[in-house]
Amino acid sequence: MNTFALSGLLISVPSFVLGIFTIIRGQKKLHYIWSLFCFSVALWGFGVYKIASIQNAETAITWWKIAYIGVIFIPILFTHFTYEFLDLSKKLLIKIIYPISFLLLYVNIFTDLFINKVRFIFGQFYYISEPTIIYSFFVLLFLILAIYSHIKLLEAYKTTQGIKKEQIKYIFISTFVGFIGGSFAFLPVYKIDLYPIFNIAIAVSPFIVAYAILRHRLMDIRIVVRKVFIHLIAALFAYVIFYFLIWFYTKVFGDVLSPAGYIAGIVIAPLFVFSFHAISNKLKKFTNEYFFTSLYNYQETISNLTEELNYLIDLDKIINLIVDTIKKTMSLDKAGVLIADGQKKPAHYKIAKVIGFNEKNGISLVKDGFLTEYLSKTQKPLVKEELSIILKDSENKKEKQNLLLLYKYMNHIEASLCLPLVSNKKLIGMIVLGEKISKAPYTKEDLELLDTLSKQAGIALENAILYKQVSDFNKTLKSKVDFQTKEIMEKAQKMQKLANMRSEFLDIASHQLRTPVSVINGTLSMMIDGDFKEMPEEEKQKFMRNVYIKGIKLKEIIEDILSASEMDTGTLSLPSAKESDISIIVKKATDSKRGEAKTHKISLVLKKSKSKLPKIKINEQYFEHAILNLIDNAIKYTKKGKVEIKTVLEDNNIIVSVKDNGIGIPKKELPKLFSKFSRAKNAKEMYADGSGLGLFIVKQVAKAHKGDAWAESEEGKGSIFYIKLPVLLEKNIQKK
Amino acid sequence: METKTGKLLVLLIEDDPDQVFLYKTKFNLEGLDTLTALKGADGIKLAREKKPNLVLLDVLLDDIDGIEVLRQLKQNKETSGLLVILFTNLSTRDVEKQGKKLGAFSVISKTDYTPGELVKKVKKILEQSR
Numbered sequence: 001m002n003t004f005a006l007s008g009l010l011i012s013v014p015s016f017v018l019g020i021f022t023i024i025r026g027q028k029k030l031h032y033i034w035s036l037f038c039f040s041v042a043l044w045g046f047g048v049y050k051i052a053s054i055q056n057a058e059t060a061i062t063w064w065k066i067a068y069i070g071v072i073f074i075p076i077l078f079t080h081f082t083y084e085f086l087d088l089s090k091k092l093l094i095k096i097i098y099p100i101s102f103l104l105l106y107v108n109i110f111t112d113l114f115i116n117k118v119r120f121i122f123g124q125f126y127y128i129s130e131p132t133i134i135y136s137f138f139v140l141l142f143l144i145l146a147i148y149s150h151i152k153l154l155e156a157y158k159t160t161q162g163i164k165k166e167q168i169k170y171i172f173i174s175t176f177v178g179f180i181g182g183s184f185a186f187l188p189v190y191k192i193d194l195y196p197i198f199n200i201a202i203a204v205s206p207f208i209v210a211y212a213i214l215r216h217r218l219m220d221i222r223i224v225v226r227k228v229f230i231h232l233i234a235a236l237f238a239y240v241i242f243y244f245l246i247w248f249y250t251k252v253f254g255d256v257l258s259p260a261g262y263i264a265g266i267v268i269a270p271l272f273v274f275s276f277h278a279i280s281n282k283l284k285k286f287t288n289e290y291f292f293t294s295l296y297n298y299q300e301t302i303s304n305l306t307e308e309l310n311y312l313i314d315l316d317k318i319i320n321l322i323v324d325t326i327k328k329t330m331s332l333d334k335a336g337v338l339i340a341d342g343q344k345k346p347a348h349y350k351i352a353k354v355i356g357f358n359e360k361n362g363i364s365l366v367k368d369g370f371l372t373e374y375l376s377k378t379q380k381p382l383v384k385e386e387l388s389i390i391l392k393d394s395e396n397k398k399e400k401q402n403l404l405l406l407y408k409y410m411n412h413i414e415a416s417l418c419l420p421l422v423s424n425k426k427l428i429g430m431i432v433l434g435e436k437i438s439k440a441p442y443t444k445e446d447l448e449l450l451d452t453l454s455k456q457a458g459i460a461l462e463n464a465i466l467y468k469q470v471s472d473f474n475k476t477l478k479s480k481v482d483f484q485t486k487e488i489m490e491k492a493q494k495m496q497k498l499a500n501m502r503s504e505f506l507d508i509a510s511h512q513l514r515t516p517v518s519v520i521n522g523t524l525s526m527m528i529d530g531d532f533k534e535m536p537e538e539e540k541q542k543f544m545r546n547v548y549i550k551g552i553k554l555k556e557i558i559e560d561i562l563s564a565s566e567m568d569t570g571t572l573s574l575p576s577a578k579e580s581d582i583s584i585i586v587k588k589a590t591d592s593k594r595g596e597a598k599t600h601k602i603s604l605v606l607k608k609s610k611s612k613l614p615k616i617k618i619n620e621q622y623f624e625h626a627i628l629n630l631i632d633n634a635i636k637y638t639k640k641g642k643v644e645i646k647t648v649l650e651d652n653n654i655i656v657s658v659k660d661n662g663i664g665i666p667k668k669e670l671p672k673l674f675s676k677f678s679r680a681k682n683a684k685e686m687y688a689d690g691s692g693l694g695l696f697i698v699k700q701v702a703k704a705h706k707g708d709a710w711a712e713s714e715e716g717k718g719s720i721f722y723i724k725l726p727v728l729l730e731k732n733i734q735k736k
Numbered sequence: 737m738e739t740k741t742g743k744l745l746v747l748l749i750e751d752d753p754d755q756v757f758l759y760k761t762k763f764n765l766e767g768l769d770t771l772t773a774l775k776g777a778d779g780i781k782l783a784r785e786k787k788p789n790l791v792l793l794d795v796l797l798d799d800i801d802g803i804e805v806l807r808q809l810k811q812n813k814e815t816s817g818l819l820v821i822l823f824t825n826l827s828t829r830d831v832e833k834q835g836k837k838l839g840a841f842s843v844i845s846k847t848d849y850t851p852g853e854l855v856k857k858v859k860k861i862l863e864q865s866r
Binding site for chain 1: 752754755757758759761762765796824825826827830845846847850851852853
């Protein structure tokens with residue numbers, strides 16, 4: 001066997017094995033493309049192996065053609081793989097080159113236009129010589145695609161992060177080495193007689209890729225590869241020992257089947273079994289350490305988790321940790337934690353976290369039942385596959401039925417394993433796990449680990465739940481304190497506002513009191529000064545009348561002020577509000593003003609509401625005062641005519657209106673009419689001593705009842721004053 | 737500025753006709769010529785036209801309040817030199833502060849002075865300012 005043949009063997013076997021692995025695990029397009037690529041390379045390798053030993057030109061041409069069936073597809077499959085691996089979307093190139101590749105394949109197999117001449121070189125084998133145009137075209141295509149794909153990989157490497165970056169790196173190194181080495185094989189075709197030794201470089205590629213698969217989860221196929229790796233090495237060990245022994249026997253005993261050999265075998269056989277076991281264990285350890293750092297190592301997983309659980313008190317973090325740890329160490333597709341809601345009877349187990357499970361299948365809510373009963377009783381992991389065995393053994397008919405239901409239920413929610421989470425002998429929740437990604441069953445080791453893990457988790461979770469309850473309580477307490485603080489602040493602000501209003505009120509009230517006093521006192525002082533002695537009678541009379549009117553005014557103002565001060569201005573509260581019939585109050589107020597109206601020659605008309613008014617909660621005294629003020633105003637500012645008082649129900653509001661045909665109010669003055677001490681200009685001409693408080697009181701009373709007061713008027717024609725009170729008042733009245 | 741008769745001229749700006757009647761009667765009896773205005777705007781107009789020796793200005797008025805009247809009087813070159821006395825029933829603390837700032841000569845509370853005392857005060861101020 002020459003070096004060229006050896007290179008072929010070294011290329012074909014690993015490539016073929018890698019291709020097989022990938023196709024076994026194959027799930028995605030990516031896997032199949034890669035396998036095909038591997039097979040293409042393997043075919044080239046196998047072809048080389050054959051060609052290297054063929055001493056006949058015609059047979060050589062045939063094998064060259066066979067080998068090139070693989071070679072033709074190497075560039076396009078590699079480019080296709082690169083596109084798929086990097087998730088590149090423009091696949092036009094591939095769509096064009098596949099037909100070209102198949103065309104080349106056709107030309108290669110059925111015509112002599114691709115390979116037609118060979119020459120004997122290096123004194124060893126027949127090599128293609130005198131390349132055809134189509135062959136040269138293929139070589140060009142080969143080089144372009146190889147370079148192009150590697151550029152794409154390089155670009156992606158620069159922009160990618162994390163594990164994908166690592167994967168790209170290994171793919172790049174592997175194929176770069178392979179393609180460079182492989183490209184040297186074209187040289188002798190073009191009469192550059194360099195021995196195609198670099199072909200061996202291709203053989204390195206599968207190993208680099210295999211390493212990346214194991215170490216960097218390339219294409220997610222390591223689980224299978226791991227097993228294969230272990231078995232392969234173990235088989236290799238057995239194989240090496242076998243041939244060593246044959247060699248040893250022939251050397252020492254002259255023959256494998258010699259009697260001395262049998263005796264030696266008695267010693268060698270147990271030694272072999274023992275060492276095989278040891279080697280196998282070493283291998284597992286080795287693979288775990290070097291290829292599967294994230295696959296679990298018992299002691300370490302448990303001690304790490306325990307340590308981390310000790311630090312955590314946050315429920316969500318603990319649950320995350322548990323789910324992540326289990327899912328990662330066991331390589332599972334689904335994992336979840338359900339926590340009992342103890343307040344409900346029967347207890348509900350609600351999702352705290354799930355990954356992978358379809359929540360619609362019922363895992364989102366597990367009620368207390370046979371499953372939870374079973375878990376609390378056994379306090380051991382419940383494995384779905386084991387259920388069928390337990391089922392067979394069970395003799396109790398009812399239990400059998402329940403177990404069957406349980407089996408079906410677990411199937412339904414796609415659970416393979418249920419772990420009880422127990423604290424103080426009480427089931428506080430459960431961990432539900434799906435299948436392993438490798439579809440392998442849970443091993444005894446797994447179950448031991450999960451059992452220990454769930455016990456640790458149970459304690460940590462119970463602590464966290466208690467802690468959460470305490471902190472929730474604290475939160476409630478804090479929000480209550482905050483709420484009360486806010487309430488106190490609001491009250492303080494209200495008090496301040498009240499105090500301000502009181503002082504403002506006093507200022508203006510004193511002004512209104514001083515005004516008549518100054519006229520009365522001024523007039524009296526003039527009398528004392530003797531100014532009246534020579535005064536004409538008419539003037540004297542005017543003074544006396546003024547004093548008298550100011551006296552009456554004083555009395556009225558005092559009454560108004562007393563009323564107004566009784567109402568906490570602005571935020572007038574209603575200490576004695578009660579359900580009252582508005583129409584009765586309005587009638588009472590109207591009747592009490594009939595006398596006054598008569599002296600002013602004004603007819604007072606009361607129009608009752610057509611519909612029956614609902615009773616509303618009001619302070620009767622204030623409300624009557626407000627109505628009286630309105631009727632008073634109407635009488636005072638109307639020279640002659642009529643005043644009409646009307647009560648209506650409108651959109652859940654009771655509206656009392658007082659309409660007069662008096663002097664009216666200038667439009668400009670309407671808005672400020674209801675402020676304190678405001679009187680319309682023309683009001684003064686008519687009746688100069690309005691306290692300025694009447695309408696203010698009306699407004700305050702209305703506001704205190706969450707209502708409103710306003711006026712409509714036309715100067716010279718009359719005015720209508722309104723008080724509106726909402727009907728649904730109970731909820732709205734501010735409590736004192 | 738004296739009137740043709742040589743009497744001193746006082747302008748009373750006050751919205752309550754009863755008070756106007758009271759003070760005007762007393763002032764006339766005491767030999768002061770008195771002009772009256774029920775509204776602020778009228779008062780400003782009269783002050784500009786007649787240049788009274790003294791303006792008695794109420795604060796709470798119908799149209800524009802007395803403080804605003806004072807501001808306008810003081811802003812106008814023709815009237816800025818007039819003696820203005822704010823004459824009010826409002827609590828004088830706030831009014832005094834504002835009035836003094838705007839150039840009122842004095843702030844008098846209506847209830848603190850009988851009409852007779854007011855006349856004496858006015859005459860005294862006018863003599864001092866001659």
